[in-house]
Amino acid sequence: MxxxxxxxxxxxxxxxxxxxxxxxxxxxxxxxxxxxxxxxxxxxxxxxxxxxxxxxxxxxxxxxxxxxxxxxxxxxxxxxxxxxxxxxxxxxxxxxxxxxxxxxxxxxxxxxxxxxxxxxxxxxxxxxxxxxxxxxxxxxxxxxxxxxxxxxxxxxxxxxxxxxxxxxxxxxxxxxxxxxxxxxxxxxxxxxxxxxxxxxxxxxxxxxxxxxxxxxxxxxxxxxxxxxxxxxxxxxxxxxxxxxxxxxxxxxIMDYNRVVKDLNGNTLEEFLKKVEKAFTIEEWKGNEAYSPEGRHTFGMFVEDQWYKLTAKPEIINEEDFVERLDVSILQKNLLNPILGIENPRTDKRIDFVGGIRGLKELERRTKKDMKIAFSLYPPSMAELFAIADIGEVMPPKSTWFxxxxxxxxxxxxxx
Known part of the structure; x- marks a missing residue:
């Protein structure tokens, strides 16, 4: 009760x-x-x-x-x-x-x-x-x-x-x-x-x-x-x-997006080659910033170009309520292994931008004090409830209300 x-x-x-x-x-x-x-x-x-x-x-x-x-x-x-x-x-x-x-x-x-x-x-x-x-x-x-x-x-x-x-x-x-x-x-x-x-x-x-x-x-x-x-x-x-x-x-729940300070010593070509091991990469040809259309798709903005990333099936664990979240997929398969963001709670090279600020804010930040930005598809209330019900927690900066x-x-x- x-x-x-x-x-x-x-x-x-x-x-x-x-x-x-x-x-x-x-x-x-x-x-x-x-x-x-x-x-x-x-x-x-x-x-x-x-x-x-x-x-x-x-x-x-x-x-x-x-x-x-x-x-x-x-x-x-x-x-x-x-x-x-x-x-x-x-x-x-x-x-x-x-x-x-x-x-x-x-x-x-x-x-x-x-x-x-x-x-x-x-x-x-x-x-x-x-x-x-x-x-x-x-x-x-x-x-x-x-x-x-x-x-x-x-x-x-x-x-x-x-x-x-x-x-x-x-x-x-x-x-x-x-x-x-x-x-x-x-x-x-x-x-x-x-x-x-x-x-x-x-x-x-x-x-x-x-x-x-x-x-x-x-x-x-x-x-x-x-x-x-x-x-x-x-x-x-x-x-x-x-x-x-x-x-x-x-x-x-609105999207809670990420911006990162640098490419962790990689050239853009080296970085993209590493990313495509876990994600398919498409150059976004639209006139607007890329806003993810559904789960497991991501926007990426670097050097004035938007890309659409799609997580490959082999990196998605739909059986695990936390691991299947897009924030988890991005952290585990890109932010940590490629960009070196081990702990997003404490690492000063990453910052978070609430969806209310819009995707133009991601572009602005990459031109001001950051190198690369990621737009995410937001989790649902059902996902939040499911994780809370089993006593688990969502990754940091997962939800923006x-x-x-x-x-x-x-x-x-x-x-």
Whole structure:
């Protein structure tokens, strides 16, 4: 069963929602955050990237930054920029990008279900990357940003959510600067909340789609609060973390592409000869960049020429859920043996470009600071679920989800 619990959300005054809403903290650096929030005292970046309100030389991981975040959150609530609902509620969050919509339920999930693997993972987390959000959540005493969950769609759940959306007026409805629509409904009917909560108990698993480090950080803060409160009962807010849970049928994984610094000492002719041992190579004659048409096809851009690569059947292991992924095939048969990228997590010669940036960005990078680029066909939600179900993890930088959840539209206080 999946625990999906309503909560007393902290959210913007409706008149200020579009000014409060901000991109997630981890898609920008400090300078970019400072520029984004310039002239906007309501931006949630004053909480999620509070170093922007301190001296420019401040270390963004210094304790003073987390103290400032807590202070800014408290002030935004005191000034009515943010308000808290008096009773536990669900929130329905719809995003529309390029005509495609995804509608998720904003709720709280159990930290125990993360620990017992009812909440499935598909990535490793690195403890050093968790520390920042652990401190941030701790000082703010809140889950200040949600994590992005998915589940196998259930018709009964869809019906309730869709009926609520059709029958009620949203409390927020605005379009952000990047053209994405953000619409939020508040579900405050106690009977409907109970019905939805019970239906989720029939859902076997929830899956982390995006935000593994944030999820791990939220769980660790919950465990820290338990240590601080040894007589806890289990229903305290710190036992839960804030999530937005989407049905899989509405989600789309975008490509996550690669650029590499050099040809690892090979001439182009030598490199292509090595590549053709595992892939068929075709010069792409189209006017546009080559975007892979299906699984096991790849685009390659080097020296102002696009190529189409097709993995040869003998290198594909369709029986292994991880090995058959295109990111695995590329890594095992080209990036590692030919270009010398043994560990893509740590090697400074490789970088990753989310599909939202487009294939022109790959061309730009090869002309600026890289030598060669690869475009990939994205994995499916079914592949993500299958790997998570058997307790395996996907290779690093396998999935890119768009649109990103906006921060500041809902916050979960831990006590």
């Amino acid at each position: 999946a625990v999906v619990r309503p909560f007393k959300g902290v959210r913007p005054n409706p008149a200020l929602a579009d000014k409060v809403a901000a991109l997630p903290y981890d898609v920008m650096n400090t300078e970019e955050a400072r520029e984004m929030a310039k002239g906007n005292p309501y931006s949630f970046l004053h909480v999620s990237r509070s170093e922007i309100d301190l001296d420019e030389n401040t270390n963004p991981y210094d304790e003073v930054v987390y103290i400032k975040a807590a202070e800014n959150l408290k002030n935004m609530m005191a000034e009515g920029v943010l308000i808290q609902d008096e009773i536990p509620k669900y929130y329905i969050y719809r995003q529309i990008m390029d005509g495609r919509s995804q509608t998720g339920l904003v709720a709280c999930s159990s930290i125990d279900e993360y620990l017992d693997d009812t909440i499935k993972k598909h990535e490793f987390t690195r403890p050093e990357k968790e520390v920042d959000r652990i401190n941030h959540f701790d000082y703010c005493n809140a889950n200040t940003e949600p994590v992005f969950f998915a589940y196998r769609a259930k018709e009964e759940i869809n019906e309730i959510i869709n009926k609520w959306v059709n029958d009620h007026k949203p409390v927020y409805d605005f379009t952000s600067d990047d053209g994405i629509s953000h619409i939020l409904w508040v579900m405050d009917d106690v009977e409907k909340i109970a019905e939805l909560e019970n239906l989720f108990k029939k859902v076997d698993y929830l899956y982390i789609a995006d935000g593994h480090h944030r999820t791990a950080s939220a769980v660790k803060i919950g465990l820290k609060r338990r240590e601080e409160n040894p007589n806890y009962k289990g229903d305290e807010e710190f036992n839960f973390l804030m999530t937005v849970i989407f049905p899989d049928e509405e989600l789309m 768009e649109p990103k959840l906006r921060s500041g539209l809902f916050i979960h206080l831990l006590g």
